[in-house]
Amino acid sequence: MMDKNELARDLRACVLLFIVVCVLSIVYTLFINWSTQTIMPYQANGSLLYMNGTVVGSELIGQNFTSQGYFHGRPSAVNYAGNNSGGSNYGPTSAALMEQVRQRIEKVRIDNGLPANATVPADLVLASGSGLDPHISVASAFLQVPRVAKARGLPETDVRALVDRHIEPLQFGIFGQERVNVLKLNMALDELAMSRKR
Amino acid sequence: MLVELAHVAIIAACLAVAVFYGRYMARVFNGDSNLLTPIIRPVEKIIYRLCGIDEQREMSWKNYLLMLICFEVLGIAFFFMLLMLQGVLPLNPQGLGSFRWDTALNTAFSFVTNTEWQVYSGERDMSYLSQILGVIVQDFLSPAVGLACSVALIRGFVRKNFDTIGNFWVDVTRIVFYIILPLALILAFAIASQGVIQNMNPYVTAKTLEGAEQLIPGGPAAGLIAMQIVCEDGGGFFNVNAVHPFETPTPLSYAFEMCIMLLVPASMCFAFGEMIRNRKIGWALFGAMLALYLLSSPFYLYPEFQGNPILEKLGVAGGMNLEGKEMRFTLFEDMIWTLTSMCPANGSTLVQHDSVLPLSFMGILWNIVVGAPIFGCWGEGIITMLYYFILAMFLGGLMTGRSPEMAGKKIEPREIILAAVSLLSSSLPTLVFTGIAISLPLALAGLNNYGPHGLMEIFYNYASICVNNGSPAAGLTTNTPFYNLTIVVGMAIGRYSTMFTALAIAGSLAKKKIIPMTAATLPVTSPFFIILVVGTVIIVNALQFFPIMMLGPILEHLFMQLGRTF
Structure with missing residues (x-):
């Protein structure tokens, strides 16, 4: 010892x-x-986006959009609370999850004028992992174009072109998938609407 | 398909780097000069002088263990006090309160045992000071202590007629400065460039386009996340871990993190081969790990792509199960990360594990309970794989009538018993605690899912903490004294049974002489022996866990096909 x-x-x-x-x-x-x-x-401080000098959000943090004139993001289990990230943690046989999904699909169909048996992109009705996912799939963005264009009184082709410009490609051609950043798209949409008014 | 192959190529390249990195690590453990000596050696010397550490003095295994225990107790006590006093300490711009005692105890144990079970929510509960002095300090120390144990065990194989197995303080210091720090620095800048935040500011209040208010969290995240990825602890800065857009902001950051996760655990195989001057044994260890890694991959790469028939019936395109997943990553990336993060017991989650399909869930569970030997935590991985080698050697020796030897060391009953005890000691608390929890109403009250999935939620969490993985099936509410305390016990048994047995075996092996190889020696490097090891790992674990897998994921899969919900 x-x-x-x-x-x-x-x-x-x-x-x-x-x-x-x-x-x-x-x-x-x-x-x-x-x-x-x-x-x-820029990155270290949270990739913040400004409009007229005030912070409107972060490029990386999704936010809640409910009005018809904006593109909607993914469902969030925490209602996009930035200081309270979280998923739903519902399993694949959860009755509570299926009830939520049924209601969300119904809402997406009604909002966007889809037929009652239309299939809906999965990302638009299933909650993200962090509850803060800033992106939606390209299909989900195009699906919302007619609704947004109508609510804003903009020609559909212009809104469609706007979405086209906001498709983020694969990183270096191999990482990730094509997607659309909802907040950036909606900021550009506001700008477009503003410029038309003038 | 090409894109998927590119990902596989990246992982392969990372494993190729591990061959050389293992040699570097061996030089560090042996105290030989290496690439970083000119920069780090002066700092190292100052630290030894400051702390009164005699570099030359070595310790017996008992002293090594004693010092390890002292160090761990100090770490737990310090972290516990830090969390209890968080409310009155500085660097707390959000004015977060102190932890409840059982939460604090659970958190302290969880980080010191390299489990990183997070019962708190990072952005809501933990101040910047606790993140730095608690989490980051233990991100340096807990993997260093784990790795030090495995180095001591390797010395047991290398040395003959020795009473000592190294100096604990020297091992820890070297691992912290030569191995953890450089990797963490590189990764921190790599991920920060992709958008991981790093600041000390209060949370920013954003005025959203629809006129609501949203809090954008701040904090020293990049440094901490780099540490947790490098060190396999998987304890994220934010509540949801790697799936948070501030932790893995772009698909490229995912690739950086995934590669670094595998590097050190894979390198340890080659470091072993280097230290024992028999590179073939290193390759044999690596081969067994890689085989188990590849064998579990179908569970990840097949079921999730089949979709959920219940969702499909409701009208979701293709029944794609995107619940708990993010749009930055493809399904393939999600699953390959999950495989890679579950194997080295990192436990960082890029998808919400509670929400994956049943058969993928079974794959995750399988990698958790098999746990350590597939690359594994720092130190624990190589130790457990060596135990399986010892066990397979014993079985093989019995079958062919040869005396079991490994690397010239005779394996005797003492070593076999210790190895078997360690291998079983993490599954015992898993099954016992799961049994207790499912019979207690107060434990069942925390469930978020019912039916077979509910059983799996409880089983998953105990399995995860008992092998010091620390990833959650986060639906279960575990911030109650019952869960916190049982989890503390599970974590402690899982971690210290491995360390105690590793040091005890190291001590007894170092004393033995080295027998030259003869024709009667069972060669551990032959492909046949590696198959035997892989078979042993699978059989030992399947025997213990197959019944609960039937009641959980397999039953749930069948219910899902029938469209039954709970």
């Missing part, structure tokens, strides 16, 4: 090494904080 001196020395090493790692964690965080704030402040 070790003698008392060695034990005392080891226990001191235990506490001191722990303190060293605490200091390391602080230095590590401060270093990354300082350098990311210097090199890439």
Whole structure:
């Protein structure tokens, strides 16, 4: 067995090494904080989007759209609360989930004037993992074009062209899938509507 | 198809890097000069002087274990106090309150045992100070301690007629500075460039286009997320972990994170081969892990693409199960991440596991209960795989009438018993606690799903914590004293049974002499032996868990085909 001196020395090493790692964690965080704030402040601060000088949201965080004149995002289990991310955690045989989905499909069909037996893109009626998904599929965006165009009094072709411009491609051709950022699309839509009024 | 192949190629490239990274790691463990010596060695020396650590002095396995326990107790106590006092400590711009005692205890244990079970919600409950001094500190220490144990075990194989297995403080210091820090720094910048936030600001209130208010969270996320990916702990900054758009903002960030997840656990195989001066054994360990990884992939890559017939009947196009998934990633990416994150016991979730289809859920569960040996947590992976080698050696030796030896070390009853105890000790609390929980109304009150899926929710969570995976089937509400305390016990048994046995075996192996290979030795590097190991892993786990798999995912799959809901 070790003698008392060695034990005392080891226990001191235990506490001191722990303190060293605490200091390391602080230095590590401060270093990354300082350098990311210097090199890439836009990303580091949450990819915030501004309109007339006020923050309207983040490029990466979806927000709730309910009015007919906006493109709608995915259903969210937490109602797009930015400080409370979460999914529904309903399993594939959950009766509660199926009831929700049935109601959402009905609403999508009525809102967009689809026939009663039309299939609906899955992302438009199933809640996202984080509850904050900023994107919808390309199919879901095009499905909403007639409704949005009618509510805004804009020609359908213009709105369709706008969606076309907002399709985000695969990253480097291999990562991810084609998708549409709902907030950016709706901001562009507001701009388009504004420019037409003038 | 080409796109999918590109992803597979990326993983293969990462595993190829592991071959060389393993050699680098071996040099670090041996204290030889390496690529980073000129930069880090001076810092290392200062730390030894500051802490009064004698680099040359080595410890017996008992002292090594004693020091490890002291270090872990200190870590738990510190984190616990930090969370209990969070409300009055600085760096808390949102003014978040302190934790309840059982939540704090659970969280402290969870991070110190490298489980990263998160019963709290990151953005709602934890201040920036607790994230830095609690989570990040343990992101450095808990994997370092785990890896140190495996290094000690490897030394047991390397040494002959030795009483000591290394110096715990030196091992931990080297792992923190040479292995964790450089990888974390690289990954932090890579993911920050993709949009992972890194600031100390209060949350921003946005005025949405429809005129409502939305809080956009802030915080030192990039540094922390890089750490948690590198170190296989999987404890995210935000409540929903990697699926949060601030954690994996783009598909490219997903690829960065997935590659780094596999790197160190795979490298440990090659580090073993390097340290023991027999690269073939390293390849044998790696081959067994890779075989198990590939064997579990059909569970991930097939069922999810079939869709959910209940959804299809309701009118969802193709019955695609996008519940709990995000549109940035393809289904293939979601599932390959889940496979890759479940195998190294990372437990970072890119999809909500509670919402995947039953057969994929079974695949996830399988990788959790088989747990450690498929790449596995830092240290625990290689240790558990070595145990399976020992067990298979014992079986093979019995079948062919040869005395079991591994790398020149005679495997005797003491080693076999310790290995078997460790392999069974994580499944015992899983099954016992699941049994208790499903018979207690207060535990069942937390369920979010019913029928077979409800049973799986409870089983999943105990399995996940007992192998220190830490991913949740998040539907279950576990922030109650019952769950918090049983989970603490499960985590502690899972982690410390592995470490205790690893050090005990290291101690007894180091004392033995090395016997030269003869024709009578069962070669551990032959393909036949690797098949035996893979078979042992599958049979040992299937025997324990097949009944509950029948009652859970398989039954649920059948109900789903019939259109039955609960």
